[in-house]
Amino acid sequence: MPDATCPSWCDQIQCQEPLEADRVHQHLELLPVIYRDADMQPIAGPLIILVVSTKLQVTDEVWVTLELGEDQPVASLTLSLESALRLQAHLTRLLGQL
Numbered sequence: 666m667p668d669a670t671c672p673s674w675c676d677q678i679q680c681q682e683p684l685e686a687d688r689v690h691q692h693l694e695l696l697p698v699i700y701r702d703a704d705m706q707p708i709a710g711p712l713i714i715l716v717v718s719t720k721l722q723v724t725d726e727v728w729v730t731l732e733l734g735e736d737q738p739v740a741s742l743t744l745s746l747e748s749a750l751r752l753q754a755h756l757t758r759l760l761g762q763l
């Protein structure tokens with residue numbers, strides 16, 4: 666049953682944990698991408714996108730993690746929501762010129 670306190674982006678899984686300390690709002694999805702490995706070879710794999718709140722309050726911080734690598738992460742980046750939004754705007758502007 667949806668929790669009325671969940672933000673719209675929450676997948677309502679982690680915030681239903683039995684232990685209160687384990688509860689956070691989060692959203693997890695996989696985006697198929699092609700990236701280069703350390704030897705500059707193209708690799709097809711998922712980009713893991715994880716959005717998570719620090720607690721269950723609407724006013725809590727929201728963090729955005731981007732992680733590459735299916736079995737073992739080869740790269741990981743966790744940004745504040747504000748930084749993720751700046752990255753989004755920057756990429757939109759930059760990629761719009763290509």
Ligand SMILES: [Zn+2]
Nearest residue numbers: 671675680690
């Ligand atoms: Zn939630």
